Structure formats: structure tokens, C-alpha cells
Amino acid sequence: MSQDLSKIAKQKNIKYFLISYVDFFGVLRSKLVPSQVIKDMQKEGAGFAGFATYLDMSPADPDMVSIPDPSSLIQLPWQPEVGWLAGDLWMDGKPVQSSPRVMLKNQISELKKKNMFLKSGVECEYFLISQDGNSIADEKDQAFKPCYDQSALMRQYDLIKEICDCMIKLGWGPYQNDHEDANGQFEMNWDFSDCLTTADRHVFFKFMVKALAEKRGLRATFMPKPFSNKTGNGCHAHVSLWDKKGRNIFLDKKDKLGLSKNAYNFIGGVMHSAEALTAWFNPTINSFKRINAPVTDSGATWSPNTITYSGNNRTHMIRVPGSGRFELRLMDGAVNPYLLQAGIIAAGMDGIKNKRNPGKPIHINMYEEANKVKNAKKLPKNLDIALTNLSKSKVMQKAFSPKTINSYVKLRTTEIKQFKKSGDSKKKGITNWEKTNTLDC
Numbered sequence: 001m002s003q004d005l006s007k008i009a010k011q012k013n014i015k016y017f018l019i020s021y022v023d024f025f026g027v028l029r030s031k032l033v034p035s036q037v038i039k040d041m042q043k044e045g046a047g048f049a050g051f052a053t054y055l056d057m058s059p060a061d062p063d064m065v066s067i068p069d070p071s072s073l074i075q076l077p078w079q080p081e082v083g084w085l086a087g088d089l090w091m092d093g094k095p096v097q098s099s100p101r102v103m104l105k106n107q108i109s110e111l112k113k114k115n116m117f118l119k120s121g122v123e124c125e126y127f128l129i130s131q132d133g134n135s136i137a138d139e140k141d142q143a144f145k146p147c148y149d150q151s152a153l154m155r156q157y158d159l160i161k162e163i164c165d166c167m168i169k170l171g172w173g174p175y176q177n178d179h180e181d182a183n184g185q186f187e188m189n190w191d192f193s194d195c196l197t198t199a200d201r202h203v204f205f206k207f208m209v210k211a212l213a214e215k216r217g218l219r220a221t222f223m224p225k226p227f228s229n230k231t232g233n234g235c236h237a238h239v240s241l242w243d244k245k246g247r248n249i250f251l252d253k254k255d256k257l258g259l260s261k262n263a264y265n266f267i268g269g270v271m272h273s274a275e276a277l278t279a280w281f282n283p284t285i286n287s288f289k290r291i292n293a294p295v296t297d298s299g300a301t302w303s304p305n306t307i308t309y310s311g312n313n314r315t316h317m318i319r320v321p322g323s324g325r326f327e328l329r330l331m332d333g334a335v336n337p338y339l340l341q342a343g344i345i346a347a348g349m350d351g352i353k354n355k356r357n358p359g360k361p362i363h364i365n366m367y368e369e370a371n372k373v374k375n376a377k378k379l380p381k382n383l384d385i386a387l388t389n390l391s392k393s394k395v396m397q398k399a400f401s402p403k404t405i406n407s408y409v410k411l412r413t414t415e416i417k418q419f420k421k422s423g424d425s426k427k428k429g430i431t432n433w434e435k436t437n438t439l440d441c
């Protein structure tokens with residue numbers, strides 16, 4: 001056994017462990033386990049009924065267990081007697097192939113076979129809102145262009161500082177916090193890592209922000225588009241590929257954008273599969289009110305609607321802000337942290353394998369001059385279309401198996417049916433159904 005959690009519990013004074021997993025819809029599920037039994041749980045895992053969560057299982061299926069990954073341990077800085085553990089789902093002695101963390105680990109293994117390792121960082125945006133979800137928590141935060149507003153940022157200093165202090169304590173290397181482009185919207189950045197670490201931290205970050213906001217009587221939401229006239233919550237990822245000697249495979253200093261041939265092919269792969277990936281990266285009904293939004297109060301949506309790439313230009317789906325990496329701006333706050341990373345690897349590796357050509361970068365303002373771009377594909381208009389694209393995607397089927405893709409599509413299609421049944425699908429704007437089902441995503 002690599003790390004003995006029972007010993008760690010004694011050393012760090014941990015009384016309880018949260019043994020967790022994340023289902024298809026990105027919901028964080030856990031059992032709270034006293035440290036006295038962690039020795040057995042570390043081996044056997046904590047039991048769950050899969051059908052009760054979004055995993056396309058049947059009530060007749062045997063128990064699945066979450067086997068905690070000790071290297072993911074995070075001692076809650078604000079509740080140090082509790083230790084959080086990301087877990088991998090197993091059933092009948094085998095890993096559950098259709099579970100997000102296992103899906104990501106499989107992609108990482110495929111990459112490793114080619115001596116490649118994905119490093120990434122995520123930029124999680126969130127709003128601080130009232131408990132009922134109808135207004136911004138800070139009633140003074142009303143400027144048309146509130147981005148980087150120092151006073152609005154500092155009115156939330158107590159909470160922002162608490163979250164940032166936690167990240168410092170955890171060794172994540174946080175380096176900046178700001179007020180984002182919508183009223184009540186914030187973003188906090190920490191260092192990039194290997195993609196599994198980033199995914200685990202992404203899961204924990206969302207839990208931490210919601211928990212600490214709640215302690216102060218606020219509500220934090222990562223919902224893609226909580227207010228129709230304001231910029232939505234994106235979740236951009238910065239991506240680079242490395243070999244085991246620590247060399248950046250994406251870097252070519254001689255290239256205009258500082259990218260290697262492999263990097264362009266990887267980008268070509270992401271663009272090739274973007275219409276399908278949208279079903280994962282923009283996974284809710286509400287998501288499509290962000291990527292296909294009219295101009296907001298601030299003057300821009302900051303989200304893409306066309307499959308293009310550029311240099312350091314935020315109006316495109318892919319931006320190359322500096323040499324040796326790119327930023328994918330498609331994902332929103334509802335994205336499943338594991339499927340985010342797994343989807344990028346699958347699409348990018350297909351790009352490298354099949355030498356997919358992304359074409360020339362486009363250097364125009366896509367928010368104003370999109371009509372100048374001929375032949376660029378548009379992102380899907382709604383979740384229905386995105387799911388159809390996902391089911392048809394050979395790349396995704398091959399990387400994750402038709403069974404897994406079908407399971408995901410089936411669960412999301414059920415959700416669309418529930419939305420239609422509620423009657424809210426005929427309403428304009430952000431509906432109550434969306435709020436009820438997405439505010440806590």
C-alpha cells in the first residue's frame with residue numbers, strides 16, 4: 001500500500017474521511033467515514049448504489065465501491081478533522097469503465113504509452129448570489145463594466161481571502177483573484193498541474209467555494225448562464241503536452257505562435273470533435289444560453305459560438321496566449337472536471353494520430369466580424385443537437401466505448417424530457433427549471 005491512510009489520520013488528526021466520486025453529471029457524491037475504519041475502506045472501498053446517481057446503472061446492479069486514491073487527500077483547511085479523498089469506482093472486482101475519473105485515467109494511460117503527459121490549468125468562474133438565486137449578493141455591484149472592479153472585489157474580501165488562504169495552505173500555488181466581467185462574478189487562479197491533479201482540485205475547488213460561501217450566508221454558483229443579460233460562467237482550460245523528460249511537446253520557438261506540429265494537430269483534433277465535445281463541455285440545457293448568447297450588458301459574452309482558433313485573441317474558441325500551450329474557451333461552469341480533461345486528450349490525440357489540420361489561425365474579432373469567416377463550423381445550438389453529435393462521433397466512441405457514450409446521452413436525454421414536461425422549455429430567459437436544476441452544478 002502506497003500511503004497508509006490510517007497512519008496519516010493519526011499524524012494529521014483526521015477524524016473523518018469523505019470518500020467521494022463524481023458521476024456523469026459532475027455531482028460530487030460521498031460517504032463520511034470515521035478514521036477508525038479507514039484501513040479497511042482504503043482496501044475495500046466505500047459502497048454505493050449506482051442507480052441512485054447519474055451513472056446509467058440499474059437498481060438490480062450490485063454495489064459499486066469507491067476506492068479512495070490516497071494521493072488525492074485534501075485535509076479541509078476550514079475543518080481539518082475531515083479529509084477528502086477522490087475515489088475510483090469499482091464493481092465486481094473491476095473498475096467501472098463508464099465512470100468519469102476512470103475514463104480520465106484510461107486516457108492518461110493511453111497518452112503514457114506514447115510517452116506523453118497532459119498538463120493543464122482551469123479558470124473557474126462563479127457568481128456570488130442571493131440564497132434564492134434571483135439576484136447578485138452584493139447589491140452595490142451594478143456597473144455595466146464591472147470587470148476587475150477593485151471596490152466590488154474588496155467588498156467580498158473576507159470570503160475571497162478565506163478561499164485563497166485555503167489554496168495557499170494546500171500548496172496549490174494560487175496567484176490571482178479578480179472580479180470578472182459580470183456583476184457578482186469572480187475568478188480565482190491557481191497553478192497548472194498534471195491533468196488528474198487539476199481535475200481533482202477542480203472538483204474540490206467547487207465544493208470549497210460553495211461551502212465557504214454558504215458559511216457566510218451567500219450562495220456561490222457555477223451555473224453557465226444564471227442571468228441572461230450578464231456574461232456567463234466559463235471554465236477555460238490551458239493545455240500543454242509534455243514528454244517524460246519534462247520537455248514541452250507543444251513548444252516550437254521558431255513557429256509564429258510558438259507551437260509545434262503536434263500542437264497544431266492536437267488543436268485540429270479538438271476542432272474536429274468540438275461539436276461532439278460540446279455535449280460534455282456545455283452539458284446543461286442552460287449552457288446553450290451562454291455559448292449562443294446575444295451581447296451582454298458589459299458589451300461581450302466572452303464565449304465562443306464558432307469553431308475557430310487564433311493567436312492571443314479571446315473572441316475565438318481556441319486562443320494561443322503564448323508559446324507552447326493553448327487555451328480552450330469552450331467549457332462552462334457545469335463541465336464535469338474529469339470529462340473536461342478526458343475529452344481534450346481523446347480529441348487531441350485523434351488529431352495527432354490523424355494529422356488533423358486546424359487551418360490557418362484567424363485574427364479577427366469574432367464578435368463583430370464572424371461573417372467574414374467562411375466554412376467555419378458553428379457550435380451546436382442546443383443540448384439536443386450536441387448529444388446527437390456526441391452519439392455520432394467516431395472519435396468519442398472509439399476513445400470511450402459506444403456503451404459509455406450511449407449511457408451519457410441516455411441520461412441527458414431524460415433530463416431534456418423533464419425540462420420539456422415542466423413547461424419551462426417554452427419560456428424565454430433563464431427559467432425556474434434551469435435555476436432549480438443548475439444553480440448548484
Ligand SMILES: [Mg+2]
Nearest residue numbers: 123125180187
Ligand atoms: Mg475569466
